[in-house]
Amino acid sequence: MTTPSLETAADPQGLRRIVIDPVSRVEGHGKVTLLLGDDNRIQQVRLHIVEFRGFERFIVGRPYWEVPVMVQRLCGICPVSHHLAATKALDRVVGGWPVPEAADKIRRLMHHGQIVQSHALHFFHLSSPDLLFGFDAAVAQRNIVGVAMAHPEAARQGVMLRKFGQEVIRITAGKRVHGTGSIPGGMNRAVDAAERDTLRAQLPQVLAWAEAAVDLAERLHTGLPDHLVGFADTPAAMMSLVGPGGAMEFYDGTLRVREADGRVAVDGFEDQRYRELIGEGVKPWTYMKFPYRLALGPDAGWYRVGPLARLQNCDFIPTPRAEARRQAFVAAQGGRPVHAVLATHWARMIELLHGVEVIAQLLDDPAILGGPLLATGERQRGGVGIIEAPRGTLIHEYEVGDDDLVTSCNLIVSTTHNNQAMNEAVRSVALQYLDGQTITEPLLNHIEVAIRAYDPCLSCATHALGQMPLAVTLRNARGEVLDHVHRSSRGDTVRGTRPHSAEAAR
Amino acid sequence: MSTANPAPAKLRVATVSLAGCFGCHMSFLDIDERLFELIEHIQFDRSPLTDIKTVGLCDIGLIEGGLCNAENVEVLRAFRANCRVLVAVGACAITGGLPALRNHLDVGDMLQAVYGTVPDDPELPLPLNKVHPIHEVVRIDHSLPGCPPSADAFWHLLQDLIAGREPAHGLIRYD
Numbered sequence: 149m150t151t152p153s154l155e156t157a158a159d160p161q162g163l164r165r166i167v168i169d170p171v172s173r174v175e176g177h178g179k180v181t182l183l184l185g186d187d188n189r190i191q192q193v194r195l196h197i198v199e200f201r202g203f204e205r206f207i208v209g210r211p212y213w214e215v216p217v218m219v220q221r222l223c224g225i226c227p228v229s230h231h232l233a234a235t236k237a238l239d240r241v242v243g244g245w246p247v248p249e250a251a252d253k254i255r256r257l258m259h260h261g262q263i264v265q266s267h268a269l270h271f272f273h274l275s276s277p278d279l280l281f282g283f284d285a286a287v288a289q290r291n292i293v294g295v296a297m298a299h300p301e302a303a304r305q306g307v308m309l310r311k312f313g314q315e316v317i318r319i320t321a322g323k324r325v326h327g328t329g330s331i332p333g334g335m336n337r338a339v340d341a342a343e344r345d346t347l348r349a350q351l352p353q354v355l356a357w358a359e360a361a362v363d364l365a366e367r368l369h370t371g372l373p374d375h376l377v378g379f380a381d382t383p384a385a386m387m388s389l390v391g392p393g394g395a396m397e398f399y400d401g402t403l404r405v406r407e408a409d410g411r412v413a414v415d416g417f418e419d420q421r422y423r424e425l426i427g428e429g430v431k432p433w434t435y436m437k438f439p440y441r442l443a444l445g446p447d448a449g450w451y452r453v454g455p456l457a458r459l460q461n462c463d464f465i466p467t468p469r470a471e472a473r474r475q476a477f478v479a480a481q482g483g484r485p486v487h488a489v490l491a492t493h494w495a496r497m498i499e500l501l502h503g504v505e506v507i508a509q510l511l512d513d514p515a516i517l518g519g520p521l522l523a524t525g526e527r528q529r530g531g532v533g534i535i536e537a538p539r540g541t542l543i544h545e546y547e548v549g550d551d552d553l554v555t556s557c558n559l560i561v562s563t564t565h566n567n568q569a570m571n572e573a574v575r576s577v578a579l580q581y582l583d584g585q586t587i588t589e590p591l592l593n594h595i596e597v598a599i600r601a602y603d604p605c606l607s608c609a610t611h612a613l614g615q616m617p618l619a620v621t622l623r624n625a626r627g628e629v630l631d632h633v634h635r636s637s638r639g640d641t642v643r644g645t646r647p648h649s650a651e652a653a654r
Numbered sequence: 655m656s657t658a659n660p661a662p663a664k665l666r667v668a669t670v671s672l673a674g675c676f677g678c679h680m681s682f683l684d685i686d687e688r689l690f691e692l693i694e695h696i697q698f699d700r701s702p703l704t705d706i707k708t709v710g711l712c713d714i715g716l717i718e719g720g721l722c723n724a725e726n727v728e729v730l731r732a733f734r735a736n737c738r739v740l741v742a743v744g745a746c747a748i749t750g751g752l753p754a755l756r757n758h759l760d761v762g763d764m765l766q767a768v769y770g771t772v773p774d775d776p777e778l779p780l781p782l783n784k785v786h787p788i789h790e791v792v793r794i795d796h797s798l799p800g801c802p803p804s805a806d807a808f809w810h811l812l813q814d815l816i817a818g819r820e821p822a823h824g825l826i827r828y829d
Binding site: 170173175437593 | 679680681684686689690698704706723753755756759761764767768769770771773777778779781802805
C-alpha cells in the first residue's frame with residue numbers, strides 16, 4: 149500500500165526539483181517537493197512540514213490549569229478542540245471525570261459549534277473554488293472572493309454557517325477564538341438563556357443552509373468527470389472515536405479501526421490506553437511525525453482520520469437528517485468503502501449537518517442553562533483526552549507532579565495522523581497527472597487539491613512556530629536537477645534550476 | 655481610494671501567518687457578512703485565502719505571528735519591501751506571543767526531546783534560537799493587539815485605511 153520508492157529517490161543527486169511553496173488555501177505552512185528524472189518521470193514526492201514550535205516541551209513546567217487556555221494557541225482554526233481535549237485529559241488528573249451533566253452538555257455544544265464553523269470554513273472559504281471552477285481555473289479566481297462573484301448565494305451560506313458555529317462558541321466560551329470556559333473537572337460558566345434563544349431562533353434557517361450545503365457537495369461530487377471520481381484514491385485503514393452501538397461521536401467515545409476493505413479490526417479500545425494501539429515514527433525531512441498501528445508496524449500501520457474515515461467507520465449517525473444523508477452516501481458507493489479523496493468534501497458537509505442537528509438538540513436541553521458545573525475527586529498522576537476534532541482524532545496526554553506542574557505532554561493532532569495518507573495521496577496524484585508531463589501550474593494545483601481535501605491544519609501538526617510552505621521538486625534518476633519550477637508572486641509557474649544545497653535532498 | 659469615487663481602485667491587501675496559529679486570520683473572517691462589503695474595496699494578494707504564492711506590490715500587509723525560523727524572516731522582509739502599510743496583527747507579531755515561551759529553552763535540546771532524532775533535511779528552514787516579534791526586524795506602521803484582535807478591530811482599521819484616514823486606536827484588547 150505504501151510507495152517507498154516515491155518517498156525517497158534511489159539516487160536523488162541531479163534530479164529536477166519542483167517546489168510548491170507555500171501550499172495555499174490550507175491552514176498552516178508546508179511545502180511539497182517533487183524530484184523528476186529524465187523524460188519528467190517522477191522519482192520522489194514529499195510533503196514537508198517546515199516549522200517547529202515546541203508546545204510539547206514548553207508546556208512542561210507550567211501549572212496544569214493554564215494548559216487548556218495555552219494549547220488553544222496551537223491552532224486558531226479549531227482552538228476549541230485543543231481546549232476540550234486538554235481539559236478532558238486534566239479531568240482525569242483532578243479526579244473530576246465524569247464531569248457533571250450540565251458541564252458535559254455545554255462542552256458538547258461548544259464542540260459542535262467548532263465542527264460547524266470549521267467545516268463551513270474549509271468547504272466554502274478554502275476548497276469550494278477547486279470544485280466550482282475546476283482545478284485549472286485562473287489563480288485569480290480560485291478563492292472565496294471568486295466564489296462570491298460567481299456563486300454569491302453559496303458564498304453567503306458558507307459565511308453565515310461559519311458565523312453560526314462561531315456564535316455557538318462565543319456563547320459557551322466567551323470569545324469566538326481562544327475563549328475559555330472549560331476547566332479541569334467541568335465548566336466555569338453556563339449558557340445565558342437570552343443568547344440561547346437568539347441562536348434557537350436562527351435554527352430553521354441554519355438547518356436549511358446545512359441541507360443545501362450537503363446538496364451542493366453531493367452535486368459537485370456526483371458531477372465530477374470520470375477521471376476525477378477516483379482522484380487520489382488511496383486505500384487506507386480508518387480510525388475514529390465511536391459512541392454506543394457504533395454511533396458517530398465527536399466528543400467522547402472509544403477508538404475503532406476499520407481496515408481499508410471495511411472489516412472492523414479494533415473496536416471498543418479505551419482512550420486512556422491509546423499508547424498500546426498507536427506508535428509514532430520520525431523522518432528527517434519533516435517536523436510532522438508518522439503515527440502507525442503498533443500491531444502492523446510503521447510501514448503498513450498507517451491509517452486515515454477525518455470526515456471520510458468517520459463517516460465510514462461509524463455504523464450510523466444518531467441524528468435523522470444526517471443519517472439519511474449518510475445512507476445516501478453509502479448507497480452511492482454501492483456499499484463499498486470509498487477512499488477517493490474528493491468524497492471527503494461530501495462526508496464533511498454531512499458532518500456539518502449533523503453538527504447543526506446536535507446543536508439544535510442541546511439548545512432545547514435546559515441542562516445547558518446551569519446546575520452543578522464542577523466535579524472533583526481523587527487526584528491522579530496523568531490523563532489522556534481524545535476528541536474528534538474537525539480534521540479527525542485528536543489526542544492530548546499529560547502528566548502532572550504533586551506541585552501541580554506539568555511534567556510531560558504528548559500531542560497527536562489530527563493532521564499528524566493523516567501525514568502518511570496525505571503523502572500517499574500526493575504521490576498518487578503525481579503519478580496520475582504529472583508523471584512524464586511538462587509541469588504546469590494547473591497540474592501542480594492537482595497536488596494541492598488532494599492535500600486540501602484533508603483540510604490539513606499544518607500549524608497544529610508541527611506544534612510548530614509558524615509557516616507551512618508547499619513545494620514540489622523533480623529530478624532525474626541520477627539525481628540531477630533537470631528543471632526547477634516554482635510559483636511567482638502572481639501564482640504563475642516560473643521555470644529554472646535552483647542551484648542550492650537543498651537540491652541534495654536525501 | 656475615496657469611496658465617493660464612482661470607480662475607486664481597490665486596495666491590494668496581503669496577509670501572512672508567520673509563527674502564529676491562524677487565530678488572527680479567523681478573527682479577521684469573523685467580520686462575517688461584512689466580508690462582502692469589504693471586497694468591494696479591497697483585493698487580496700498573497701494570503702492563505704488565495705493561491706498567490708509570494709507577495710506583490712500591495713497597499714496593506716497584515717502580519718500574524720512572530721519569527722521562529724529563517725524563512726519567516728525572509729517572508730517578513732518581502733512584505734516590508736512590497737507593502738506600503740504594514741500592520742502587526744495580534745500578540746505573536748507584537749511580542750512573540752505564546753510560542754516565545756520556548757525562548758528559555760535550547761532549540762537543539764527541544765528538538766531532541768520531541769523527535770528523538772533531529773529532522774535535518776535541507777528542505778527545512780533553520781529554526782531561530784529565539785522567537786522574535788516582528789518589529790525587531792522591520793519597521794511597523796500599525797499594530798492590532800489581542801490574542802486575537804477582535805473582528806471589529808480589523809474592520810475599523812481597514813475602513814480607516816480605505817477612507818485614507820489615519821487609523822484610530824480603539825477596540826484594543828489584550829486577552
